[in-house]
Amino acid sequence: MRLSENGNKFTYLIKVCHEVDDKYVVTNATGFAIDIDYYAKKFEVKNPLKENDLVLVTCAHALNDKSNATIEVRRLEDQEFISELEVPFIKLSWDIALLVVKGAAKGANCDRFGELADDGSIANCExxxxxxxxxxxxxxxxxxxxxxxxxxxxxxxxxxxxxxxxxxxxxxxxxxxxxxxxxxxxxxxxxxxxxxxxxxxxxxxxxxxxxxxxxxxxxxxxxxxxxxxxxxxxxxxxxxxxxxxxxxxxxxxxxxxxxVLEKFLKNNLIAAQEVDEKEKQPQGGGHSSKDAKRGKKKELIDKDPPK
Structure with a gap:
């Protein structure tokens, strides 16, 4: 089936090793690669990530509340894991997160992306x-x-x-x-x-x-x-x-x-651009560049308080 053969080129296994009661536990999840440049252009904003960074979409609950966690990913048809990762955008109340694999997009095996449907309408029993x-x-x-x-x-x-x-x-x-x-x-x-x-x-x-x-x-x-x-x-x-x-x-x-996935991308890309524009403005009132960076982390990593 061509759909599944194409899908394994942008679908990734995510391995999270975290500490529970002084023991390390490994949990797994799945993620898929998207072309972040395409969506930055679609929303008419600047891509806040580096050119060769690979962006994966996954669920937030797989990454949240993991003490001293280490995260590794590999494409389903590859044999080796990649561990140089960041989590720049996460929204727990929507259960969506972005993983950024540093420099991975420059590899020949990481140039396939999943495409979000423009028309999300779905018929019953489709x-x-x-x-x-x-x-x-x-x-x-x-x-x-x-x-x-x-x-x-x-x-x-x-x-x-x-x-x-x-x-x-x-x-x-x-x-x-x-x-x-x-x-x-x-x-x-x-x-x-x-x-x-x-x-x-x-x-x-x-x-x-x-x-x-x-x-x-x-x-x-x-x-x-x-x-x-x-x-x-x-x-x-x-x-x-x-x-x-x-x-x-x-x-x-x-x-x-x-x-919802597209709205998440749009909100975070716009927020990232706004933070970037604020950082470029002259700092007044005793604020340092470190303060700006702290503000950036607070805005982009949206960890909603428990209800």
Whole structure:
């Protein structure tokens, strides 16, 4: 299948080694490469990264709260890991992060990118493809379907441009989808107060803090319940990325919709340019260049406080 053969060129295995109770534990996730230059031009902003840096999109929960963590990545068809990484952009409440592999884009094996779909509309029962790995089964291809339709664009539920999906979290969200049939699914339909109450035996470390109004794809048939599949791209039959896997609810897989991924990229690229412009201005009032750098880190790494 050509779609899967092309996908293994931009899909990466992410290995995170972190400390738990004085022991080192290895957890895995999936990520996919994007052409950050293309999106900087699309949004009419300057690319804040270096020319040869490779950018991977993945889920934030795989990288957050990992004490003394070391992160390594490798493309699914390669044999060696790369460890020179940075995490410049992360938004925990949307469960999206960018990994930057320093200097990797200059290699001949790292010039393939996944393409975000311009049209994210998805029909009910439409065939979808997911790339990732299940446990030790590295480079697995899953074929599934959309269990509910998605629309091309979404009406913002929040007034703040930086929080277009509002600030209500899944932990306290009460879904009304049984009373009113929604046009599309949101995270709060899958993970909500009732769901958490009926699954008390499980620990939901990050799900309760996610924004409830984030648009998602409700998927079935992927059979990938392992956290190592989190961050894996979901493709349509044209080979375009329409979503990113973040977890499972009951017997359905949950993928963050492509419009959210693109909004994340746009917000962070614009914020990075604004910070860069501020740093170039003459420093007044006793502020040093170190203060500017601290401000940059605070703006770009958006770690939302617990609710």
């Amino acid at each position: 065939t979808l493809l997911q790339l990732g790995h299940l446990g030790d089964l590295v480079w697995s291809v899953f074929i599934g379907r959309a269990a509910y339709p998605c629309v091309k664009s979404f009406k913002p539920s929040g007034r703040d441009e930086s929080e277009p999906f509002g600030r209500a979290t899944c932990g306290g969200y009460v879904s009304n989808s049984l009373k009113t049939t929604p046009t599309y699914r949101i995270l709060g339909d899958m993970w909500n107060a009732n769901y958490f109450a009926t699954h008390k035996e499980k620990k939901f470390m990050f799900q309760k803090k996610l924004r409830a109004s984030i648009p998602i794809i409700q998927c079935v048939g992927f059979s990938c319940t392992d956290d190592a599949c989190s961050g894996g791209p979901v493709l349509n039959t044209q080979g375009k990325i329409v979503g990113m896997i973040v977890g499972q609810s009951n017997d359905c897989q949950i993928a963050i919709h492509v419009t």
